[in-house]
Amino acid sequence: MSVVITFKDGDRDEEIRYEDGHEGRDYRYVIGGNGTLSIFGKEEKKRLVKDQQPDIVYGPGAWFSVEGDALTRKDEYSTRAASF
Template identity: 75%
Template sequence: MSVLITFKDGSRDEDLRYEDGEGREYRYVIGDNGTLSIFGKEMGGRLERNQQPDIVYGPAAWFSVSGDVRTRADEPRSKAYVG
């Protein structure tokens, strides 16, 4: 699924869509302060735990978002200790 953002100010004629495809997938995170962060990753790949977002929108910019939320399943699996 893609990430679809509706903005508050009406400055855009249509909603903004981060579309999955062409080898990319998108996830979003809503921060405690209301920021909306969009992360891109390779199809079937993982996001690094400390990966910086592709873009961040302030809380005053966006009204709603739908699509795929970033989850722990998007992060690399921890490496087990083999000793």
């Protein structure tokens, strides 16, 4: 699923879409503890590079809602061994 961000601009809503498959990328989002919204692009069928910087970050007052795929552990590349 693509990531869709809705911005509240007075009486109207505006959307920005990050479409999966555009430029061969899949998009994921992360909502930070301080309310920031970070968008990550990754090559299709691959994982994000460890400590990859987001493609774009929106401040907490900039966005109203987000839909799509959140970033999960399976999206991330990690060199750490699993612990039991």
